[in-house]
Amino acid sequence: MKLPQPPLPRSLQRRPARPGADGAGPNGQGPHDQKGAALTPKERAIEVPVSVVGWLDERTGASPFLRGFLYRKVPKGTNWFYTLGSASMFAFLSQAVTGVFLAMYYEPDTSRAYESASRITNELFLGELVRGMHRWGSTVMLVLVFLHLGRTFFFGAYKYPRELNWIIGVILLVLTLLMGFTGYLLPFDQRSFWATVVGVNLNSSGPIIGPYLADFLRGGPEFGSYTLSRFYAMHMLLIPGLIAALIGAHLYLVAKLGTTAPPWLKAEKPKALAKEEI
């Protein structure tokens, strides 16, 4: 026994094709399928993202670029060690996202910093989780960066023509360390305060420029209220901006130069060439 169909509103009912319509082109009749039948709303809904992407692609020319960037050929022997660079980048992205939201609740003032940081941990909804992700994520990022550096070194991936990318990577490593240094002060408890005092005075021990460097970090001759706001500005504006820009340059060079094969794979010589050697 067949139950009657529930009544559909007119707009959702499939309309028959107009006489003479062949589906080749819509002559003001709305979208049609290949048989010339008018598209259902569901089919039309599927068309929307496709046409949005098409609209963007037609105006930016992004698809040839993205095809070259994302569907590169990689050498034989590519393995899990080659994912450490992307992992470092995602660690940075995670730090950026959690950091932006922590900045909504944190107050970089010498009398408010500790209170606001402990309020994030103890009172705010999910504050402990987000602060924890940022705090442990910084360690994870450093570990990943060092593993990525080790992979590049031991696979010989720093050699010609990739020296510039090695240099950019070393600058990124230094900037990552600076992120750790500047971020450590922000909770403003006894440990972070004295650790940063020692860290700044370590800078001061460099001859000639050391004292100036320490004054730049402190914002003056003594550790004061400007020190905290300087560290905050460096931690969330200056260094992340530099890191983001250099990650862009790093990725551009990876896409342009390609990746290396692991060192244990020997290059396969063409047979004809091998014969001539004998």
Place this chain on the structure above:
Amino acid sequence: MAEPKKNPKHRKSRYTADRGIAGAWEGETVTRRRVFEIGAQGVGGIAVAAFALPALGFALGPMFEDQLPDHFQDVGPEKDFNDETYVAKVIEIAPGAGEAGKTTIYVRKTDPSRDQQNADQPYVAISTRCAHLGCPVRYVQASRRFICPCHGGVYGFQGEVTGGPPVRPLDRFYTKAEGGRVLVGPRFSLNSKLERFPHPRDPSNHLDGLWQYLYPARPST
């Protein structure tokens, strides 16, 4: 070798017409395109410098200016202090930083028989900032020594280094006695002979012999 090398002056004419540049006219030495290139880049450079230089100076300014007030702070009546032991007092060292801007100092009366150096100061006000890396030292009366908790720096009764990594004695503050009160002023540093350096240096900066020139003082202090 090629002939023009022998006489480089005649290799290139200064006239664009002689160099075969399209659209050159009689007597022209610089093309219109080149003038506009240099001009546009110059204008762009000036525009960038107009905001970048003041911003950079704003960020680097504290390296060259003395932010510490040159004022003296009252730390108590003269009868609080003697020349046998140190008394801990708290002064504000970074104005506007709340609790974080305060520091402990140790004060005693100057003993003319012991303090030949800096005898012009009526009181000895010792900074607790360790001369190694700036941790806070504490005074232990039983051993008459200042001891740093971070890396094991030890200083004698005068603040001179008796052990551990510090590179020079503990800093001091200028003092004066006025109307029965003891006043503590700006900081000064000492080398290992307890000679005074009116421009205070950071911890970890050596001040003996030629070392003092490797760690320049802040220009305006």
